[in-house]
Amino acid sequence: MDITQATSKVAKGARVRRLVWGEQSAFYPLIFMVPYLVFFVVFMLWPIFYGLYVSLTKWDLLTPPQFVGLKNYIDVLRDDLFWRSFRNTVLFVALNAPLSIVIPLGLALLVNGPILGRTIFRSAFISPIMISVSTVGILWTWFYNPNFGLINYYLGKLGLPGQNWLSQAGWAMVAIVITTVWWTTGWNLVLFLAGLQDIPEELYEAARIDGAGSWALFQYITLPGLRPTLLFVTVTTVIASFRVFGQVFVMTGGGPFDSTRTLVQHIYETGFRYFRMGEASAVAWLLFCVVAVFTLLQFRVMSERQ
Numbered sequence: 001m002d003i004t005q006a007t008s009k010v011a012k013g014a015r016v017r018r019l020v021w022g023e024q025s026a027f028y029p030l031i032f033m034v035p036y037l038v039f040f041v042v043f044m045l046w047p048i049f050y051g052l053y054v055s056l057t058k059w060d061l062l063t064p065p066q067f068v069g070l071k072n073y074i075d076v077l078r079d080d081l082f083w084r085s086f087r088n089t090v091l092f093v094a095l096n097a098p099l100s101i102v103i104p105l106g107l108a109l110l111v112n113g114p115i116l117g118r119t120i121f122r123s124a125f126i127s128p129i130m131i132s133v134s135t136v137g138i139l140w141t142w143f144y145n146p147n148f149g150l151i152n153y154y155l156g157k158l159g160l161p162g163q164n165w166l167s168q169a170g171w172a173m174v175a176i177v178i179t180t181v182w183w184t185t186g187w188n189l190v191l192f193l194a195g196l197q198d199i200p201e202e203l204y205e206a207a208r209i210d211g212a213g214s215w216a217l218f219q220y221i222t223l224p225g226l227r228p229t230l231l232f233v234t235v236t237t238v239i240a241s242f243r244v245f246g247q248v249f250v251m252t253g254g255g256p257f258d259s260t261r262t263l264v265q266h267i268y269e270t271g272f273r274y275f276r277m278g279e280a281s282a283v284a285w286l287l288f289c290v291v292a293v294f295t296l297l298q299f300r301v302m303s304e305r306q
Contacts, residue, residue, distance in 0.1 A: 048288075055281035062275070072282040082283060084258055085266040088173070092262065093241040095177045100237050101230075104185050108192035109222070122193075126186035133183075137250025140179040141166065144251075169259035172252050176260055179247055184240070188233050195229030196222070231302040235295055242291050263287050 055072055057065035076082050111121045128136070143150050144165035152162030165175040203221050212220070223230075245264035248254060254261035254269075263283060271280030 051281045051284055054277055055285050057278050059277040060275040061277060065278075068278065072278040073286070076279055076282050076286065081258065081261075082263075082266060085261045085263050088259065088261055089242060089244070089263045091173060092177065092244055093238060095173070096180050096241045096244070097234075097237050099177065099181045100184055100188060100241070101233055103181060104188035104233075105192050105226075105230075107185065108189050108196055109218075111189075112193060112196045122189075125189050128183050129186040131183065133246030134250055136179060136183045137247045140175070140182075140247075141251050144175050166252050167256055169256050172256060172260045176244075176247055176251060179251065180241075180244065183247070184237075188237065191229055191233050192226065195226045199225035227302070231299070234302070235298050238294055238298065239291055242287065242294070 054065065056067060056069060058068045058072075059065040107125055111118050111125070115121070131139075144152075146152055146162055146164045146167070149165075151165065155162050163171050165171050199222065203225075204217055207217055207221060243264055244262050245268065248260050248262055248265055249268075252260045254265050264287070267280045267283045267287070270276050270283065
């Protein structure tokens with residue numbers, strides 16, 4: 001009887017310990033999430049809502065904020081410089097995003113195949129993403145120099161006239177797009193390579209046995225297999241294009257004649273040069289809404305195609 005009671009007590013104690021351990025272990029995922037949640041709230045969620053509050057005030061960083069309601073939004077929407085910056089940003093997105101998707105995809109298809117020196121080519125294409133934006137801007141400013149730049153030098157070798165790339169309104173945006181595509185191609189290239197390597201080789205072998213050519217393989221196997229990657233690359237590229245600032249600020253400063261001035265530069269100068277923090281926050285929120293709408297449309301279109 002004593003042995004039975006002792007055994008019962010041990011079993012009961014084990015059940016209690018398992019119950020307590022189970023209840024405690026349910027909190028462990030939350031414990032590991034705490035650092036991320038703190039980071040998210042402090043550095044992302046709080047600035048978003050604080051920016052919304054600032055956009056409803058008149059604030060010059062020196063005096064206390066004064067609530068003005070929607071006045072900042074009305075003033076921004078009546079500002080010609082805002083609309084010029086908006087048009088320039090949309091133009092940059094329209095030029096940069098397709099090139100920053102198609103070129104990395106083509107290069108990924110190239111270096112994913114059995115070509116000689118594949119590792120060298122991969123390293124060469126990926127290496128520019130490790131350079132800071134300020135270095136990229138200075139480097140390409142030298143390339144575009146009308147007197148001793150490499151671009152005009154090689155154009156002259158081909159018998160073509162050189163251009164004042166960063167001093168002409170028609171060419172400055174093109175120059176910035178070329179610079180951005182060169183700089184960011186490596187990032188999307190890595191993503192496309194990862195997506196290509198997830199596609200089973202057996203699908204290609206079966207299609208080749210059935211007589212499928214290169215275009216058929218790309219259309220019916222590669223492209224469907226890359227759809228999740230393509231969606232991610234498209235969304236992130238468009239968002240990054242809307243946020244362009246560094247290379248524009250270094251290379252042209254928004255010129256000539258505000259032809260390359262973007263919304264982020266407009267936010268920066270409105271807030272930190274003219275100290276109109278309310279208007280700057282209003283522009284930031286308008287940009288956030290535009291990017292959100294474009295992102296939702298992309299998700300919808302890509303989901304319907306899939």
